[in-house]
Amino acid sequence: MLLPVAAQLYVMWRTWQLLPFPVWAKVFALLLMVVAFALFFVALMPQLDRLPMGLSITVYHIGTSWVIIMFYLLMLWLALDMLRVFHVVPTSFLRHSWAGAATVFGLMTVVFVYGYVHYRHKVRVPLTLTTGQRLSRPLRIVMTSDWHLGYHNRRAELARWVDLVNAEHPDLILVAGDIIDRSIRPLDEQHMAEEFHRLTAPVYACLGNHEYYSGEPQALRFYQEAGIHLLRDSVAEVGPLVVIGRDDRTNPHRLPLASLTEDLPEGKYCIVLDHQPYRLDEVEAAHVDFQLSGHTHHGQVWPASWITNAIYECAFGSYRRGKTQFYVSSGIGIWGGKFRIGTRSEYVVAELKTAE
Numbered sequence: 001m002l003l004p005v006a007a008q009l010y011v012m013w014r015t016w017q018l019l020p021f022p023v024w025a026k027v028f029a030l031l032l033m034v035v036a037f038a039l040f041f042v043a044l045m046p047q048l049d050r051l052p053m054g055l056s057i058t059v060y061h062i063g064t065s066w067v068i069i070m071f072y073l074l075m076l077w078l079a080l081d082m083l084r085v086f087h088v089v090p091t092s093f094l095r096h097s098w099a100g101a102a103t104v105f106g107l108m109t110v111v112f113v114y115g116y117v118h119y120r121h122k123v124r125v126p127l128t129l130t131t132g133q134r135l136s137r138p139l140r141i142v143m144t145s146d147w148h149l150g151y152h153n154r155r156a157e158l159a160r161w162v163d164l165v166n167a168e169h170p171d172l173i174l175v176a177g178d179i180i181d182r183s184i185r186p187l188d189e190q191h192m193a194e195e196f197h198r199l200t201a202p203v204y205a206c207l208g209n210h211e212y213y214s215g216e217p218q219a220l221r222f223y224q225e226a227g228i229h230l231l232r233d234s235v236a237e238v239g240p241l242v243v244i245g246r247d248d249r250t251n252p253h254r255l256p257l258a259s260l261t262e263d264l265p266e267g268k269y270c271i272v273l274d275h276q277p278y279r280l281d282e283v284e285a286a287h288v289d290f291q292l293s294g295h296t297h298h299g300q301v302w303p304a305s306w307i308t309n310a311i312y313e314c315a316f317g318s319y320r321r322g323k324t325q326f327y328v329s330s331g332i333g334i335w336g337g338k339f340r341i342g343t344r345s346e347y348v349v350a351e352l353k354t355a356e
Contacts, residue, residue, distance in 0.1 A: 004067070007074045008037050014077045018104065020096045037070070039063035048151075049185045056186075060151035064336030068301055072111060076104065115301065115339030122164060122332060123346040127318070129290060129325065130355040131269040133240050142170040142201070143348040145275070145294025146331025148210065150181030153333050155190040161332055161347075162198050168349050170201040172238060175228070176294040176329065177208025177248060177275030184218040196226035204229045204236060206245035208275040208295065210335075231273060235260060240352070244288075246274040261286045269352060277328045280313050284321040291326050292348075298330035302342025316343075 012030050019026050040063035042048060048056050083089040093100045127143075142165050149158055165173060180187060187193070196203065205228050211219035223230045231245020233255040242264050247254035257272070264270060270289045277293035298316040299305030308315040312328070319326040332347045334340070 004037075004070075008033070008070060011070055011073045011077060014081075014094075015073075017095055018097060018100050020098050020101060033066075033070075036062055036066035040067045043151075044182075049183050053186070053189060057151045057154075061337075064152070065339070066337075068337045068339055069108065069112065071301075072108065073104075076107065111341065112339060115341040119334060119338045119340040119345055121345070122161070123344045125346050125348045127327060127348050127350040129269070129350055129352045131240070131289070131352055132355055133267060133269065135240060135352070135354045139172065139240065139352040140168065140170050141172045141174060141350045141352065142168050143174045143176070143292050143327065143329065143350055144332045145176035145292070145329040146178045146208070146297060146333050146335075147175070148178055148181040148331070148333040148335050149192055150183055150186050152336070152338060153181065154186065155192050155195060157333075158192055158195045159198075162195050164347065166198070166200050170349075172241070173199060173201050173203045174243070174271070174273060174292055175203060175205035176273050176292045177206050178210045178294060178331070178333075179205060179208070179228075180211055180214045180219055180222065181333075181335065182210060182213050184214050184222055187222055193222060193225040193227075196228060202229060202238070203227070204231055204238065204243050204245065204273070206231055206273040206275055207248045209248050209250045212248065212250045233260065235264070237265065237268070240268060242268045242270045244270065244272045246272065248275050249278060257282055257286050257288075261288065277312055277314060277326070280319075280321050280324075280326060283326070284324045288324050291324065292329070293326070294329045294331050296328060296330070297334065298343040300334060300336075300343055301339055305343055 012033055016026055016030060019029060039059050043060045043063035048059060051059065080089055080094060084091055084094060147153065205223070207219070220230065229236065231243060233247045234245060236243045244260050246257065272283060272288050272291040274291060274293050276295045283291050296308045296312060296315045299308045314326055314328050316328050316330055319328065327348060329348060330343050330346055332345055334345065
């Protein structure tokens with residue numbers, strides 16, 4: 001809590017020094033920053049669900065967007081202050097300066113317009129999987145994670161994603177958790193479950209940590225209404241596949257993977273859905289063919305991606321450990337502010353083929 005407050009105060013102080021406005025205008029600008037910062041905490045509170053829907057959407061958008069904007073303003077001000085110390089940037093450029101204010105505002109505008117447009121663009125990632133089974137034809141599987149449906153990703157956005165998935169003519173759709181963002185209310189009020197019934201292939205999914213944040217019973221109800229096959233420490237045979245869905249590690253009592261792989265049918269290609277990509281060594285030891293995970297968002301915005309790379313053995317993309325193949329998706333959706341800077345929103349189109 002102290003670090004965000006300190007960052008906010010530093011950004012406000014440097015902004016006050018920069019703006020070439022009358023005192024009343026500077027006060028107004030800083031008050032807007034204070035309100036945006038406060039709305040971030042309101043957006044995380046259960047009381048958000050008690051506000052009118054339009055107001056809840058506005059609060060969520062402003063609050064969660066501001067915390068990312070503030071992070072970039074902090075980095076920019078630290079860089080400018082460093083350049084000032086080494087006499088690269090004159091002090092006059094950063095004090096009551098029209099040129100400095102225009103530069104800072106221009107840079108932030110470019111970065112965040114790019115971040116929003118880049119988020120809107122969903123990257124199609126092709127992936128080839130091979131099996132020793134004799135398949136009559138390749139099996140097409142659309143793999144996604146981290147939809148984060150809620151106050152920011154609403155029904156119109158979900159409909160666009162459903163169209164993207166259907167355009168691939170998949171045989172199967174897999175979702176590695178976090179379909180719900182933090183509250184079931186916007187999904188219910190916008191009847192989002194209906195959109196899932198437009199999908200032209202069966203959907204199998206596991207839980208993510210945000211399903212627990214939204215309320216586990218409500219999340220389970222939504223999955224059922226949406227026609228999603230929830231695999232929660234359970235196994236499903238789907239044609240030539242065995243799909244194992246693990247409960248999220250938010251549940252400390254979830255079953256160990258070894259207990260789920262004890263009595264699998266021989267010869268079938270085994271896919272594990274596990275939202276958070278921890279303990280990949282256990283997956284390899286269980287002789288799983290493939291695991292799909294999400295959760296990391298690949299940091300969502302640079303340089304947070306450096307942090308996720310440090311935390312996880314694989315924080316993003318394809319990875320192999322022994323004979324086990326992994327894919328950690330950065331997600332088709334996003335948490336909070338709709339910005340992708342140095343990362344991408346994506347969906348994976350995998351083809352399972354007979355090995356030559």
